[in-house]
Amino acid sequence: MKIDVLTLFPAMFAGPLDESIIKRARESGLLDLQIHNLRDYAHDRHRTVDDRPFGGGPGMLLKPEPIFEAVENLTSATTRIILLSPSGRTFNQAIAAELAESKELLLISGHYEGFDERVREQLADDELSIGDYVLTNGALPAMVIIDAVTRLLPGVLGDEESAQEESFSHGLLEYPQYTRPADFRGMKVPDVLLSGDHAEIARWRGEQARLRTGERRPDLL
Numbered sequence: 585m586k587i588d589v590l591t592l593f594p595a596m597f598a599g600p601l602d603e604s605i606i607k608r609a610r611e612s613g614l615l616d617l618q619i620h621n622l623r624d625y626a627h628d629r630h631r632t633v634d635d636r637p638f639g640g641g642p643g644m645l646l647k648p649e650p651i652f653e654a655v656e657n658l659t660s661a662t663t664r665i666i667l668l669s670p671s672g673r674t675f676n677q678a679i680a681a682e683l684a685e686s687k688e689l690l691l692i693s694g695h696y697e698g699f700d701e702r703v704r705e706q707l708a709d710d711e712l713s714i715g716d717y718v719l720t721n722g723a724l725p726a727m728v729i730i731d732a733v734t735r736l737l738p739g740v741l742g743d744e745e746s747a748q749e750e751s752f753s754h755g756l757l758e759y760p761q762y763t764r765p766a767d768f769r770g771m772k773v774p775d776v777l778l779s780g781d782h783a784e785i786a787r788w789r790g791e792q793a794r795l796r797t798g799e800r801r802p803d804l805l
């Protein structure tokens with residue numbers, strides 16, 4: 585998969601995507617990730633990327649011209665163009681799985697008060713939020729989406745990690761888990777997990793997962 589990112593803060597992307605599984609995906613060629621500075625597509629003396637909203641009001645908007653030029657330079661007919669902002673539909677695992685089917689993504693990171701509406705109408709295929717809170721810009725949301733999508737690409741996770749994924753994909757929160765020691769400072773591992781009765785362990789885990797989900801995320805039941 586090819587993922588291009590358009591951002592005013594390219595330096596924010598150094599680090600998080602150069603570690604662990606995403607690093608391996610990039611090195612093996614499963615992910616071709618390129619970060620582009622929106623300011624490189626602004627050609628006036630001050631390389632202006634923002635302007636005041638018509639009709640007045642607080643804050644600044646991203647100007648359409650640099651974004652249109654960047655999109656014209658960075659996309660093909662098959663690129664899925666996605667804006668990141670709090671006004672988007674909320675990103676989730678189902679959307680990650682859907683995006684993982686794409687050949688090319690262009691993620692456009694919002695900033696200030698957001699985008700000129702013509703960017704939305706003419707360029708964007710989708711607009712995504714990563715949750716109901718406000719960030720200073722869309723770089724972190726872009727990295728969240730890149731991470732969630734990349735780990736779903738065929739070949740990115742090792743066998744061990746993929747098997748883990750299957751057991752977690754039952755739509756509930758995970759049951760409590762323990763490793764050694766069986767008694768840590770007087771805090772004991774539940775007896776059932778030491779019993780060797782695998783049917784009873786499976787029943788206990790299912791019950792715990794349902795209880796925990798009901799407590800913390802009743803919306804998932």
Ligand code: JF5
Binds near residue numbers: 668698
């Ligand atoms: C942004 C205008 C984009 O704050 C966010 C965000 C929160 N959840 N998902 C995305 O993006 C940055 C801020 C203001 C456009």
